[in-house]
Amino acid sequence: MTLTIPALRAATAGRRRRRPLGVTLAVAFLALATVTAVLAPVLAPHPPDATSLLNSLAPPGTEGHPLGTDSTGRDVLSRIMYGARLSLLAPLGVVLLSGLLGTAVGLLAARAGGWADAVLSRGMDIVFAFPSLLLAMLVVAVFGPGLTAPICALAVGYTPFVGRVVRSMAIQEGARPYMECYRVMGFGEWSVALRHLLPNMLPVLLAQSALAFGYALVDLAALSYLGLGVRPPDADWGSMIAEARSAILQGEPWSGLLPGLAVILTVVSVNVLGEHLGGAVSGKQRAGT
Amino acid sequence: MLMDKETTARPDERDVLGISRLGLAVGSGERATPLLAGVTVRVGRGETVGLVGESGSGKSLTARTALGMLPPGARATGRVTVSGVDVLAAGRRTLRDLRRTRVSMIFQDPRASINPVRRIGDYLTEGLRARGVPARAAAGQALDLLDRVGIRDPRAAVRRYPHQFSGGMLQRVVIAGALSTEPELLLADEPTTALDVTTQAEVVGLLRNLQRDHGTGMLFVTHDLDLAAAVCDRVYVMYAGRIVEEAPGASLFAAPAHPYTKALLEASPSVHGDKAAIKAIAGRPRSLAESPSGCSFRDRCPLAGDDCAERVPAHRPHGASATACLRPEQVMP
Amino acid sequence: MTEPVLTVTSLVKRFGPVVAVDEVSFELMPGACLGIVGESGSGKTTIARVLAGLERPTSGTVTLAGEVVRDHSRRARRWRARQLQMIFQDPYGSFDPRQSIARSIAEPLRLHRPGARERHRARVEELLDQVGLDARAGAALPRELSGGQRQRAAIARALAIEPRVLVLDEAVAALDVSIQAQILTLLDDLRRGTGIAYVFVSHDLAVVRHVTDTAIVMRHGRVVERGETGRILRSPQHPYTRLLLDSIPAPGWDLDRVARDRRALDPHPAHGESSCSTSTT
Numbered sequence: 001m002t003l004t005i006p007a008l009r010a011a012t013a014g015r016r017r018r019r020p021l022g023v024t025l026a027v028a029f030l031a032l033a034t035v036t037a038v039l040a041p042v043l044a045p046h047p048p049d050a051t052s053l054l055n056s057l058a059p060p061g062t063e064g065h066p067l068g069t070d071s072t073g074r075d076v077l078s079r080i081m082y083g084a085r086l087s088l089l090a091p092l093g094v095v096l097l098s099g100l101l102g103t104a105v106g107l108l109a110a111r112a113g114g115w116a117d118a119v120l121s122r123g124m125d126i127v128f129a130f131p132s133l134l135l136a137m138l139v140v141a142v143f144g145p146g147l148t149a150p151i152c153a154l155a156v157g158y159t160p161f162v163g164r165v166v167r168s169m170a171i172q173e174g175a176r177p178y179m180e181c182y183r184v185m186g187f188g189e190w191s192v193a194l195r196h197l198l199p200n201m202l203p204v205l206l207a208q209s210a211l212a213f214g215y216a217l218v219d220l221a222a223l224s225y226l227g228l229g230v231r232p233p234d235a236d237w238g239s240m241i242a243e244a245r246s247a248i249l250q251g252e253p254w255s256g257l258l259p260g261l262a263v264i265l266t267v268v269s270v271n272v273l274g275e276h277l278g279g280a281v282s283g284k285q286r287a288g289t
Numbered sequence: 290m291l292m293d294k295e296t297t298a299r300p301d302e303r304d305v306l307g308i309s310r311l312g313l314a315v316g317s318g319e320r321a322t323p324l325l326a327g328v329t330v331r332v333g334r335g336e337t338v339g340l341v342g343e344s345g346s347g348k349s350l351t352a353r354t355a356l357g358m359l360p361p362g363a364r365a366t367g368r369v370t371v372s373g374v375d376v377l378a379a380g381r382r383t384l385r386d387l388r389r390t391r392v393s394m395i396f397q398d399p400r401a402s403i404n405p406v407r408r409i410g411d412y413l414t415e416g417l418r419a420r421g422v423p424a425r426a427a428a429g430q431a432l433d434l435l436d437r438v439g440i441r442d443p444r445a446a447v448r449r450y451p452h453q454f455s456g457g458m459l460q461r462v463v464i465a466g467a468l469s470t471e472p473e474l475l476l477a478d479e480p481t482t483a484l485d486v487t488t489q490a491e492v493v494g495l496l497r498n499l500q501r502d503h504g505t506g507m508l509f510v511t512h513d514l515d516l517a518a519a520v521c522d523r524v525y526v527m528y529a530g531r532i533v534e535e536a537p538g539a540s541l542f543a544a545p546a547h548p549y550t551k552a553l554l555e556a557s558p559s560v561h562g563d564k565a566a567i568k569a570i571a572g573r574p575r576s577l578a579e580s581p582s583g584c585s586f587r588d589r590c591p592l593a594g595d596d597c598a599e600r601v602p603a604h605r606p607h608g609a610s611a612t613a614c615l616r617p618e619q620v621m622p
Numbered sequence: 623m624t625e626p627v628l629t630v631t632s633l634v635k636r637f638g639p640v641v642a643v644d645e646v647s648f649e650l651m652p653g654a655c656l657g658i659v660g661e662s663g664s665g666k667t668t669i670a671r672v673l674a675g676l677e678r679p680t681s682g683t684v685t686l687a688g689e690v691v692r693d694h695s696r697r698a699r700r701w702r703a704r705q706l707q708m709i710f711q712d713p714y715g716s717f718d719p720r721q722s723i724a725r726s727i728a729e730p731l732r733l734h735r736p737g738a739r740e741r742h743r744a745r746v747e748e749l750l751d752q753v754g755l756d757a758r759a760g761a762a763l764p765r766e767l768s769g770g771q772r773q774r775a776a777i778a779r780a781l782a783i784e785p786r787v788l789v790l791d792e793a794v795a796a797l798d799v800s801i802q803a804q805i806l807t808l809l810d811d812l813r814r815g816t817g818i819a820y821v822f823v824s825h826d827l828a829v830v831r832h833v834t835d836t837a838i839v840m841r842h843g844r845v846v847e848r849g850e851t852g853r854i855l856r857s858p859q860h861p862y863t864r865l866l867l868d869s870i871p872a873p874g875w876d877l878d879r880v881a882r883d884r885r886a887l888d889p890h891p892a893h894g895e896s897s898c899s900t901s902t903t
Binding site for chain 3: 343344456485486487488489490491493494497512513514515516518519520539542552553556557558559560561564567568569570573574
């Protein structure tokens with residue numbers, strides 16, 4: 001029995017060295033999106049809000065406007081590049097906030113146990129059952145449009161997404177013998193949780209965050225599309241699609257389709273990456289035990 | 290040397306299990322990892338044969354090949370016959386028939402080998418029904434089997450679930466299941482390792498009685514040299530994927546003929562006799578892939594010389610044993 | 623007269639309606655070795671866990687180095703850790719899988735023996751050497767070591783705190799015979815070298831005989847026999863101790879007698895056993 005393990009390990013190591021093509025493409029696309037977002041002022045061929053009514057609704061491939069222009073003659077490529085900043089930054093904010101909140105709540109529930117665990121877990125179930133987009137819209141209705149309020153609302157909405165995983169992993173990991181070893185050595189519960197539990201959960205947290213990033217991006221784009229998110233003159237991909245509505249009806253779909261494509265590609269890439277991270281983690285756990 | 294050739298080349302056709310010159314490797318070409326080499330084991334009708342070794346010795350692997358269960362990607366050489374059926378050459382169908390009717394296996398952890406959500410009765414009748422026994426008759430036989438393995442009130446037991454039994458009782462149920470097909474060969478892979486000592490004695494006693502009544506041949510795989518010597522007619526000691534000694538169970542303690550057997554005996558503390566200091570063996574048990582050239586044990590052996598590195602020592606008779614050692618006369622008990 | 627380093631008085635531990643440990647008392651002198659022998663469900667592991675502070679006793683007291691262990695404050699926890707350490711059965715799960723062995727051994731040092739990083743590093747090397755591991759094993763991750771090496775590392779980690787008592791819960795049960803002998807020899811040497819006292823919890827009478835001076839035999843949470851280990855094995859007084867001894871395989875093993883004796887001890891095995899399967903081991 002024991003003899004088969006080195007052989008199996010060799011086999012899996014060989015498989016892991018070859019990263020699937022889809023993951024490579026996803027990483028490449030996300031890197032490209034990040035670079036263009038950061039360097040938009042340098043890379044963009046035009047200012048994002050430079051209108052030119054003479055040149056409105058130019059199709060892709062037009063001289064000087066590789067992806068065409070929108071109904072007010074703004075360069076679509078430049079706007080997508082600038083739009084990437086908010087479109088990527090806002091979900092990142094959601095992921096970071098919900099990750100922090102979720103980890104805290106999950107750890108607290110797992111460590112406390114008993115009725116505190118029951119209250120926190122049921123609380124997370126209720127938040128989970130409540131559509132986060134609806135929550136965000138309610139918050140916008142109260143605080144007015146803008147990105148800060150929906151980011152906070154979505155962060156709360158996504159907290160159970162992280163919190164439930166952290167809770168179950170903390171309980172599972174906490175039952176491992178080495179956790180008891182630390183307790184016997186005189187370490188406190190929280191110091192063990194922060195120094196050993198959390199780092200060991202990090203890969204799963206990353207995978208979960210990647211998935212949450214995708215959902216948050218779509219939710220925020222939807223909010224902007226509804227006019228509840230970004231306020232002009234700022235633009236993200238969702239608001240670009242909204243602004244293209246009339247153009248689409250006129251049979252000129254480019255200015256709306258292209259930012260839509262950016263949303264789709266980003267979400268798919270993030271999901272592929274998240275799935276890969278999650279798979280690698282479970283594979284490693286299988287090899288480790 | 291002569292004896293060795295004879296026993297390996299023509300295994301007795303009446304043996305229930307005949308493994309001869311079995312080699313096993315995973316992978317192919319230069320990256321192949323050898324697991325077993327030149328393993329020869331025979332189990333006669335009604336005989337209890339022990340297969341003893343530490344982790345990585347390949348004892349479980351050897352037992353599994355008798356059922357045609359090879360590790361994924363493994364290639365076997367040599368010959369394995371169960372009641373005259375060539376297991377390595379057998380197709381899927383032949384193997385299935387073999388497992389259904391002629392060979393049964395008992396594993397270490399009874400909880401892992403029984404479906405936890407099905408009743409004990411279903412577990413027992415399943416095998417019988419697969420052999421074409423009608424449902425009513427199968428139910429009757431299940432009660433009879435449980436009674437034979439010493440479970441009180443079989444009628445209540447068949448309606449219970451595995452979690453309602455203790456480990457020892459559940460292992461009895463597994464044994465009942467293994468015997469339901471009235472096999473000619475029983476492979477017992479560490480069947481008592483997960484049990485308490487007092488339960489172990491009972492389960493071993495049960496196995497031995499049932500096996501005697503039916504004339505079943507048993508291959509008893511264990512890491513416990515004392516247990517093997519106490520239970521088995523003959524014992525094979527395995528080290529690093531090879532058989533290093535074959536001896537009658539009774540003489541194993543009195544006259545070990547391989548340095549590894551002797552080292553194992555000296556390393557295990559005993560409750561009997563005077564309290565003697567235990568002698569640890571330096572290093573750790575190896576698998577075949579990590580073992581040195583020539584004799585696998587030579588890097589841990591106090592008797593090793595340069596000639597031990599030349600080739601794998603052939604089995605030679607020494608006293609009551611057959612040992613794969615160049616100087617068995619220097620192995621003193 | 624020297625004072626015992628560990629005294630357990632009338633220890634009781636209940637899990638709901640199940641009494642896992644029932645009125646157990648024993649003493650351990652400095653540098654001595656006490657065996658706790660029993661099968662699963664005997665309560666031996668529960669005692670070990672109470673000693674290590676992983677379970678709170680329902681009643682009874684544990685006195686360590688002359689002080690009754692009471693509260694679970696941060697200070698009390700650390701104080702107890704400096705007096706008593708524990709080695710677990712499972713050498714595979716005893717380490718954080720992400721950390722090198724040397725780092726894992728350094729951690730309790732940092733908590734209990736604050737000092738310069740260099741001094742810690744030197745001490746870790748010394749500890750590794752003491753248990754027979756080289757620097758390469760120290761740099762390795764837990765999964766890269768064999769079971770025996772991991773158990774050595776666990777012993778090094780426990781010794782880092784320089785406790786006066788080491789509780790070994792089935793510490794050699796999961797190891798191969800040849801490796802088990804190495805660890806037992808190591809434990810013997812360490813006790814002679816450092817004067818540490820052991821509580822050796824095991825189901826294996828042969829191992830207990832080899833390691834311990836005195837022993838208690840437990841069954842269903844109660845102590846059924848106690849005394850010098852050699853005497854217990856030579857002339858067992860309680861029928862259960864005799865049954866345990868007879869259950870050990872030996873040439874001419876009388877299996878029928880074992881079965882008979884066991885039934886005589888347990889008139890209703892069906893009930894007893896099904897409750898055993900749910901209790902902790």
